[in-house]
Amino acid sequence: MSYDIIGDIHGCSGSLVRLLETLGYAKVDGVYRHPSRLVAFLGDFIDRGPDQRGVINIVRPMIKSGAAVSVMGNHEFNAIAYYSQRGDGRGYLREHSEKNYRQHEMFLNAYEPDLSEYADVIAWFKTLPLWLDLDGFRLIHACWDESWINRIKQHYGSILLSDALLDAASRPETWEFEAVETLLKGKEIPLSPGNSFQDKDGNERHHIRIRWWDGAATTYRQAFFGPESASTHIPDDEVDGDHLLNYSHHEPPVFMGHYWLEGQPQGLAGNIACLDYSVAKPGGKLVAYRWDGESTLSNEKFVWVDRQEK
Numbered sequence: 001m002s003y004d005i006i007g008d009i010h011g012c013s014g015s016l017v018r019l020l021e022t023l024g025y026a027k028v029d030g031v032y033r034h035p036s037r038l039v040a041f042l043g044d045f046i047d048r049g050p051d052q053r054g055v056i057n058i059v060r061p062m063i064k065s066g067a068a069v070s071v072m073g074n075h076e077f078n079a080i081a082y083y084s085q086r087g088d089g090r091g092y093l094r095e096h097s098e099k100n101y102r103q104h105e106m107f108l109n110a111y112e113p114d115l116s117e118y119a120d121v122i123a124w125f126k127t128l129p130l131w132l133d134l135d136g137f138r139l140i141h142a143c144w145d146e147s148w149i150n151r152i153k154q155h156y157g158s159i160l161l162s163d164a165l166l167d168a169a170s171r172p173e174t175w176e177f178e179a180v181e182t183l184l185k186g187k188e189i190p191l192s193p194g195n196s197f198q199d200k201d202g203n204e205r206h207h208i209r210i211r212w213w214d215g216a217a218t219t220y221r222q223a224f225f226g227p228e229s230a231s232t233h234i235p236d237d238e239v240d241g242d243h244l245l246n247y248s249h250h251e252p253p254v255f256m257g258h259y260w261l262e263g264q265p266q267g268l269a270g271n272i273a274c275l276d277y278s279v280a281k282p283g284g285k286l287v288a289y290r291w292d293g294e295s296t297l298s299n300e301k302f303v304w305v306d307r308q309e310k
């Protein structure tokens with residue numbers, strides 16, 4: 001089966017409709033379908049953009065009817081934790097702080113007024129798997145880390161976010177926290193002691209997000225995954241310890257979202273593609289990859305639409 005893999009949508013329903021139509025999907029009985037293809041979503045349907053409900057009302061019926069599959073994004077994970085009470089009765093699994101509220105405000109404004117609808121959409125988020133290892137390709141929101149994937153499989157026996165895993169992953173001292181952080185938010189490594197750099201907002205940082213698939217990167221600067229302008233501030237020293245991952249070019253292609261890339265959509269390696277091109281920001285794009293079974297990805301198969309107003 002051929003798939004159109006679509007990156008982070010973040011409440012931008014107009015861009016989603018435009019992209020689906022560009023790819024040849026049309027509504028049949030209220031659900032977008034293609035005569036011979038399926039969609040694979042990478043999560044992050046919500047937060048930031050103007051039409052939270054509109055996006056859910058397109059993607060949810062597609063998944064339910066078998067026209068699409070999807071993994072969970074960090075924004076769905078956060079939404080579940082924001083909604084869910086702690087086991088000890090002391091508040092919520094994700095703190096209702098000013099910062100967390102602001103990040104989630106557009107979604108809460110759309111759903112919170114109707115508690116049964118709010119509960120229903122959160123329950124649906126829990127049906128989204130943390131990763132999908134499909135026939136010939138893989139989907140993950142941010143980082144395909146085989147060791148965390150295997151550990152979750154072994155301990156929880158599932159690709160879904162059970163209540164037990166949700167609870168453990170909401171406590172920073174647990175391995176589950178680190179596992180879910182890595183899979184859904186990317187792999188970060190500490191700089192060597194005493195080193196730091198200033199990010200674009202002027203914050204001092206002691207960790208960098210890494211090109212987790214890139215075994216050829218051996219220095220902090222080479223391993224850094226982020227804007228070119230920031231990389232000049234990263235020390236070019238050899239990475240200490242066994243922190244890097246490597247994703248062999250013999251492995252199936254991995255599609256991910258999450259990273260708010262800019263510029264012309266293109267592959268990061270022959271079998272690695274990020275499809276998040278910041279649709280919720282001015283100048284952003286909603287990006288798809290048209291996959292037809294190939295194990296080596298081609299830059300000609302990226303398709304995108306410019307961000308639409310709604």
Ligand SMILES: [Mn+2]
Nearest residue numbers: 008044258276
């Ligand atoms: Mn995202």
